[in-house]
Structures are given as structure tokens and as C-alpha cells.
Amino acid sequence: xxxxxxxxxxxxxxxxxxxxxxxxxxxxxxxxxxxxxxxxxxxxxxxxxxxxxxxxxxxxxxxxxxxxxxxxxxxxxxxxxxxxxxxxxxxxxxxxxxxxxxxxxxxxxxxxxxxxxxxxxxxxxxxxxxxxxxxxxxxxxxxxxxxxxxxxxxxxxxxxxxxxxxxxxxxxxxxxxxxxxxxxxxxxxxxxxxxxxxxxxxxxxxxx
Amino acid sequence: xxxxxxxxxxxxxxxxxxxxxxxxxxxxxxxxxxxxxxxxxxxxxxxxxxxxxxxxxxxxxxxxxxxxxxxxxxxxxxxxxxxxxxxxxxxxxxxxxxxxxxxxxxxxxxxxxxxxxxxxxxxxxxxxxxxxxxxxxxxxxxxxxxxxxxxxxxxxxxxxxxxxxxxxxxxxxxxxxxxxxxxxxxxxxxxxxxxxxxxxxxxxxxxxxxxxxxxxxx
Amino acid sequence: xxxxxxxxxxxxxxxxxxxxxxxxxxxxxxxxxxxxxxxxxxxxxxxxxxxxxxxxxxxxxxxxxxxxxxxxxxxxxxxxxxxxxxxxxxxxxxxxxxxxxxxxxxxxxxxxxxxxxxxxxxxxxxxxxxxxxxxxxxxxxxxxxxxxxxxxxxxxxxxxxxxxxxxxxxxxxxxxxxxxxxxxxxxxxxxxxxxxxxxxxxxxxxxxxxxxxxxxxxxxxxxxxxxxxxxx
Numbered sequence: 001x002x003x004x005x006x007x008x009x010x011x012x013x014x015x016x017x018x019x020x021x022x023x024x025x026x027x028x029x030x031x032x033x034x035x036x037x038x039x040x041x042x043x044x045x046x047x048x049x050x051x052x053x054x055x056x057x058x059x060x061x062x063x064x065x066x067x068x069x070x071x072x073x074x075x076x077x078x079x080x081x082x083x084x085x086x087x088x089x090x091x092x093x094x095x096x097x098x099x100x101x102x103x104x105x106x107x108x109x110x111x112x113x114x115x116x117x118x119x120x121x122x123x124x125x126x127x128x129x130x131x132x133x134x135x136x137x138x139x140x141x142x143x144x145x146x147x148x149x150x151x152x153x154x155x156x157x158x159x160x161x162x163x164x165x166x167x168x169x170x171x172x173x174x175x176x177x178x179x180x181x182x183x184x185x186x187x188x189x190x191x192x193x194x195x196x197x198x199x200x201x202x203x204x205x206x207x208x
Numbered sequence: 209x210x211x212x213x214x215x216x217x218x219x220x221x222x223x224x225x226x227x228x229x230x231x232x233x234x235x236x237x238x239x240x241x242x243x244x245x246x247x248x249x250x251x252x253x254x255x256x257x258x259x260x261x262x263x264x265x266x267x268x269x270x271x272x273x274x275x276x277x278x279x280x281x282x283x284x285x286x287x288x289x290x291x292x293x294x295x296x297x298x299x300x301x302x303x304x305x306x307x308x309x310x311x312x313x314x315x316x317x318x319x320x321x322x323x324x325x326x327x328x329x330x331x332x333x334x335x336x337x338x339x340x341x342x343x344x345x346x347x348x349x350x351x352x353x354x355x356x357x358x359x360x361x362x363x364x365x366x367x368x369x370x371x372x373x374x375x376x377x378x379x380x381x382x383x384x385x386x387x388x389x390x391x392x393x394x395x396x397x398x399x400x401x402x403x404x405x406x407x408x409x410x411x412x413x414x415x416x417x418x419x420x421x422x423x424x425x426x
Numbered sequence: 427x428x429x430x431x432x433x434x435x436x437x438x439x440x441x442x443x444x445x446x447x448x449x450x451x452x453x454x455x456x457x458x459x460x461x462x463x464x465x466x467x468x469x470x471x472x473x474x475x476x477x478x479x480x481x482x483x484x485x486x487x488x489x490x491x492x493x494x495x496x497x498x499x500x501x502x503x504x505x506x507x508x509x510x511x512x513x514x515x516x517x518x519x520x521x522x523x524x525x526x527x528x529x530x531x532x533x534x535x536x537x538x539x540x541x542x543x544x545x546x547x548x549x550x551x552x553x554x555x556x557x558x559x560x561x562x563x564x565x566x567x568x569x570x571x572x573x574x575x576x577x578x579x580x581x582x583x584x585x586x587x588x589x590x591x592x593x594x595x596x597x598x599x600x601x602x603x604x605x606x607x608x609x610x611x612x613x614x615x616x617x618x619x620x621x622x623x624x625x626x627x628x629x630x631x632x633x634x635x636x637x638x639x640x641x642x643x644x645x646x647x648x649x650x651x652x653x654x655x656x657x658x
Contacts, residue, residue: 014649018565024649056286057426058568061648079292090287092215092278094222103215104291126222146291205649349580356573360563369559370577373552374584377591384595404591415583419576422497426569 005068007032007150007181008053014061014205015048022048024205025062030183030198032149035176037192038185040202046185047087049202050152053183054084067150083148085156089135090142093128097138100127104145113141117167132159140171150181157188165191212293212301219278220309226274231313234267235320242324249326256327257386261342261379264314268343269368271313272350275306276358285424299420303351303413310343331389334398338389341405342382348412349374355423381405437636440629447622455615468532473612475525477620479543481627482522485515486550488631490582493575502642503635505571508578509561510634512554514627519551542593549588553581567645 008030015023023045030036038046051057053066055075064071067081091100097119101110114120117137127135136159143151156168173195175182186192193199201208220227241259245251279285288298318335322328329335350371357366381401388398455473489511496504526544527537538544557577564570 016646016649019645021649054290056290060568060646076292079290082290084290086283086286088283088286090284091282092219092284093281094278095215095218099218103211103218103288105211105293142287352576352580356560356576359569359573360560361565362559362563366556366560366563369556370553373549373556374581376549377584377587380591380595400594404587404594408587411583411587412580415580419579422572423576 005032006030006065007034008064008066008183010053010062010064012062013049013052013059013064015045015052015057016060021205023052023059026202026205026207027062028200028207030181032181033176033179034197035172035182035184035195037189037196037199038183038202039187039189039199040208044202045205046202047154048205050084050154050183050185051086054082054152055079056084056086081149083143083146083151085139085143085151085153087154087158089127089139091127091135091138094126096124096126097130097141098123100138101141101145104142108145110141110145113145116144117141118163133161133164136160137164137167140167144171148175148180151175151183153182153184153186155186156184157186157191169195209297209301212297213304216301216305220305223274223278227271227309227313230267230270231316233270234263234313234317237263237266238317238320238324252325253327254391256321256325257390258383259325260314260317260321260386261383263317264310264343265346265372265375265379267313268310268346268350269371271309272306272347272354272371273357273364273367275302275351276354280358289424295421295424296417298424299351299355299417302355303347303416306347306351307340307344310347311340314339314343327390329390334389335386338382338385338402338405341402341409342378345378345382345405345408345412346371346375348409348416352416352420352423355420377404377408381408437629437633440625440632444622444624444626444629447618447625449622451615451618451622454618459612459615468529471525471529473615473619474623475522475529476616477623478518478522478525479547480620481623482515482518482547484624485511485518485627485631486582486585489515489554489578493578493582496571496575497579500568502567502571502646503639505567505574506635506639506642507631508571508574509638510631512558512561512574512578513634514630516551516554516558517630518623518627519547519554522547523551540592540596542589542596545592545596546585546589550581550585553577553584557581567642 006029008028010029011027013023013026014021022043026045026049038049040046048057052059052071053064055066055071055078059071065074066078069077069081071078092103095103097114098110101108101113111120111123114123117140119134119137119141122130122134127138130138140156143153153168153172156172157165160168169191172182172184176195184192184196238259241262242252245255276285285298289295315336318339353367353370353374357363357370360366381404385398385401385405388401452473455470459470459473461467461469489508492504492508492511495501496508523544526541526547530539530541530544531537557574560577561570561574564573
């Protein structure tokens with residue numbers, strides 16, 4: 001192994017919901033600039049893994065560093081370096097698409113981001129009028145505006161139309177070209193396998 | 209902080225129909241209180257301040273329990289935390305927005321009180337100040353408890369269950385101070401109750417800001 | 427906590443000691459001590475009321491301490507102790523309100539006289555009941571522990587504010603009773619009962635936190651090494 005710092009170094013990660021272990025024991029390493037595909041059936045722990053690594057939820061066992069920071073001690077540093085495309089859209093229903101991006105703070109180039117995901121004409125409509133696919137696109141715009149060094153994409157293809165599929169792939173390639181590390185949890189194994197550098201298959205909360 | 213406040217006011221402006229509904233609820237409860245006393249104008253005037261604050265308190269649970277609804281709907285709060293926005297900033301933004309909303313509600317309920325209970329007063333600035341301090345005292349712990357109960361089952365029941373015992377001093381002090389403003393205050397006792405309100409606000413605005421981080425993080 | 431997984435000797439010993447102290451103290455208070463000069467036989471409720479009040483304050487302090495300790499250490503033994511402290515505190519608070527009402531009726535002619543001590547006890551009892559309800563409605567153990575600790579701290583900080591605001595609101599009451607203001611014949615039963623309730627309360631808390639930490643250790647058990655189907 002070269003002495004290059006790892007993008008993600010996870011050891012024995014575990015997480016419980018009630019008495020069930022959604023993630024029992026997952027360890028892996030990922031080098032910067034790589035695209036990793038996480039696959040596995042429903043309930044195998046993909047979402048939990050991505051949520052732990054992006055510090056959205058705590059781990060009940062194990063350790064991990066993301067972008068060189070510990071997931072417990074370096075929470076804020078990790079949050080600055082990463083972006084998570086989650087199942088939940090993170091959007092406010094009563095705000096417009098543009099407002100949802102503007103409240104992220106600073107003065108983000110919202111128009112460019114909205115155009116990138118094909119929502120510029122609907123920029124001033126409230127999110128409550130959006131379809132599931134359009135919400136997904138807007139969440140993508142959110143991820144792009146964060147300019148992450150590591151992007152966690154949980155089911156990026158979900159609810160999208162074929163044009164959206166192409167958009168997802170373009171965005172991943174773009175992120176990778178910019179030097180970012182991308183972790184994609186997906187059921188679309190064949191689509192992602194083309195451009196993934198490494199793969200991680202999960203089963204019952206463990207590496208299969 | 210400015211972005212957080214802007215978000216709060218945008219959210220409140222978009223759901224202003226709800227604020228109107230809360231006002232109607234508050235006014236209706238003021239009407240109901242007078243039925244509990246009977247058409248005795250002296251007694252009603254005597255208890256006007258108490259009724260005003262009880263009405264405001266009951267309405268505040270509607271406002272407060274609603275205030276984390278938009279945050280939890282699509283886990284938007286988590287989205288902000290991951291940006292990262294400091295939880296403290298989010299707390300103070302939300303608590304301030306809740307204070308302003310309850311304050312406006314309180315100001316809107318004063319004329320209703322004056323008309324129903326014949327409880328007019330010329331000390332408008334004093335009453336305004338009491339409303340600001342009292343609603344701030346409700347909002348500081350109310351916002352924290354709303355964030356807590358939004359993560360539990362039976363949230364609608366839990367919020368008043370936790371909040372009401374806590375704000376007994378706020379209720380007492382606000383009612384007393386408002387009463388003195390309406391019925392006259394020859395001994396200048398009102399300022400003592402205002403001092404209590406200020407102390408309560410000082411303690412809970414700082415304590416809840418410290419604890420909010422632990423409440424919203426998993 | 428897990429030092430003695432078998433028969434819990436310490437809580438039982440404490441409870442037995444507490445019951446003995448209470449029996450002796452109450453006998454002395456009811457039959458041996460002379461009736462009080464002004465208040466007569468009614469005053470005898472003080473032999474149990476005052477010790478309950480002291481111990482109630484101790485249990486509130488204990489719950490507050492456990493809540494602070496959990497937030498700083500994230501050690502679940504403090505969550506178990508908090509659960510015990512909240513329940514015992516709620517029980518003592520309830521007893522205190524009942525005794526206060528029983529004392530108030532013959533003394534002042536009303537069950538409830540909005541005395542600051544009685545009222546702030548009732549307010550804190552409501553808070554503790556609310557927190558115990560919160561415990562039932564949050565399923566995730568770490569989340570539950572954090573929320574209950576936060577709520578306990580907030581409620582405990584409120585106690586002095588409630589006390590002083592009620593005192594300003596309604597200023598009439600006798601001085602706080604303590605052995606110093608009570609003549610020496612009354613000391614022994616009062617002290618015996620105070621220690622009796624202290625031992626009983628400590629026994630309850632020790633027993634209850636043992637039960638809670640057993641449940642928590644089940645809830646927080648580490649993941650099984652391998653799943654059965656993977657072994658097959």
C-alpha cells in the first residue's frame with residue numbers, strides 16, 4: 001500500500017435499530033478519487049452505512065475516519081468535506097426550489113445548479129408541487145452546491161426518468177474528474193459497474 | 209444566522225394561514241373562559257390577565273408543536289446539520305421566530321381581551337414589554353421541547369405535558385405583571401415580576417441553547 | 427452494577443434497615459413523644475412529612491446529578507440511575523403532596539393552600555411524570571437517555587424559580603421545620619424516620635437501577651458474532 005491518506009477507513013462499523021442490528025460488522029478502505037459501488041438487497045445495511053459515514057447518525061460499534069477525520073471527534077470537518085444524497089429529500093415543502101437552495105447559506109450560484117439538474121423553469125414553484133423525480137433532481141442540486149470532496153449517493157437512480165439516469169452518470173463522472181471520491185449505494189448494479197472502481201456487497205449488515 | 213432566520217420567516221410566511229387559525233383558536237378560548245365565569249363584568253375584569261395568558265399558552269402549544277413539522281417532514285433539519293449549520297444557530301433562529309410569532313399572537317389577542325372583559329389599559333408600552341418577555345419565556349424551553357417531542361411517539365400529548373409545569377413561573381409572572389398594568393399598580397410591584405421574567409429568560413435562553421445540540425444529533 | 431449479579435444483597439439490606447427505622451421512629455412519634463403545644467396531635471404527621479421532604483429533595487438532586495453525569499460521560503449506568511431517581515422522586519413527591527394536603531386541612535381548613543413548598547413539589551411532580559412518559563415514548567435507548575437527561579436538567583433548574591415565584595405570589599407560611607426549630611423531645615423520632623426513609627429510598631433506587639441496567643444491557647448487547655444462517 002502506498003502511504004497515500006485514505007478517503008474512508010472503516011473498521012467493524014455497527015448500528016442497531018431497536019434490537020435489530022441493521023449494520024453488524026462492516027470494514028473497508030477506500031482511496032481518494034475512487035468510485036465505490038455498495039450493493040445488497042433491501043435491508044442489507046447500505047443506507048445505514050452511508051448515513052454513518054456522513055455523520056447523519058451515530059455508529060453503535062466500530063470506528064471510521066472519513067477524509068482523515070474521526071466520525072465522532074471530527075464531525076464538523078467531515079460535514080464540511082462530504083455531501084449526502086439521502087432517501088429523504090432534505091427539502092422544505094412550502095419553499096420554492098430556489099429558496100431551498102438559497103437557505104443553504106452564503107450566496108450559492110443557484111441558477112447554474114438548477115439548470116444543471118433541469119429545473120430552471122420550475123425554480124420559483126414550491127417543492128410541494130414537485131413530483132418525486134423532480135425532488136430527487138433538486139436534492140442533486142443540493143449535493144452539487146456543497147462541492148464535496150466525498151459524495152455519498154444513496155439510491156441516486158430512484159424515481160428518476162431515463163434522462164435522469166444519464167444525468168446521474170454525468171454528475172458522478174464530473175465529481176470524479178474533479179478529484180472527488182464517490183460512494184454509490186444502488187440496486188442498478190449493471191449501470192454502475194461500468195464506472196465503479198471498487199465494489200462492496202452487503203448482506204445482513206455484513207460484507208458479503 | 210441570517211440564513212437561518214430567513215428560512216424561519218419564509219417558512220412562517222408560507223404557512224401564515226396556520227397563524228390565523230391559531231389566532232382564532234386563542235380568541236375562541238378567551239370567549240369560552242368568560243362563559244366559565246358568567247356575565248359578571250367585575251370578575252371578568254379581575255381575571256382578564258389570567259385568561260389572556262392561558263389563552264396564549266394553549267395557543268402556543270399549537271404553534272410550537274407545528275414548528276418542527278416542516279423540519280421533520282423530509283428530514284430537512286438533518287440536511288441543514290450536515291451542511292454543516294451549527295445546531296445552536298438553528299435553535300436560536302427557531303426560538304426567535306417562535307417568539308415573534310407568539311408575540312404577534314399576544315398583541316392580536318389584547319384587543320379581544322379588552323373588548324370581552326372590559327379590561328382596557330393606558331400602559332400600552334408596559335403590556336407590550338410583558339408580552340415580549342412572556343412569549344420569549346415560553347419559546348425558549350418550548351422550542352427545545354418541541355424538538356425533543358418531534359422525535360418521540362405521542363408528540364401532541366408530550367409537548368404540553370413537559371412544557372406546562374416548566375413555565376409556571378412565566379405564567380405567574382406574566383399574569384401578575386399584566387394584572388398590575390390593567391388594574392393599577394400603586395405599590396410598583398409589576399417591575400418585580402418583570403425582573404423574574406428577565407431572569408427566567410436569561411437562564412433558559414442560554415441553557416436550552418447549550419442543550420439543543422445533544423437533542424438533535426443522533 | 428454487574429458486581430453482584432446474584433441475589434441483590436445491598437438493596438434488601440437497605441430496605442430492611444429502612445423499614446425498621448421507620449417502624450421504631452413512627453412508634454416513638456405516635457405514642458411516646460408528647461403532643462405539640464399549639465397544634466396538638468395533628469403535628470405528629472411532621473414525623474413522616476419532614477423526613478419525606480428532605481429525602482424528596484435528595485432524590486431530585488440525585489436525578490439531576492445522574493442526568494448531568496450521563497450527558498458528560500454517556501455511560502448508561504447513569505441512565506439506569508436516572509430512571510430509578512425519577513421514579514423514586516415521583517413517588518416521594520406524590521407522598522409529599524398527599525401528606526401536605528392532609529396536614530393543611532386541619533391546620534388551615536383547606537386541603538391545598540398554595541404554599542410555595544407544596545406547590546413547587548406538585549409542579550416538579552408533574553415534570554417528573556412528564557419525563558417518565560417521555561421515557562415510554564422514545565424507543566432508541568441512547569436517544570431516550572439523552573432526551574430524559576436534558577428534560578431532567580431543565581426541570582430541576584426550574585425548581586428554585588418555581589419556589590420563589592410561588593412565594594412572591596402567595597406570601598403566607600410558617601418557617602421551614604428543621605430539628606433546630608423543633609424542641610429536643612421531637613428529635614429522635616424525626617431523625618429515625620429521616621434515616622429510615624433515606625435507607626428505604628436508597629434501597630429502592632439501588633434495586634430499580636439494577637433492574638433498569640439489566641434491561642439496558644439487553645437493549646445494548648453487541649451484535650451476534652455470526653448469523654446462524656451463515657454458519658449453515
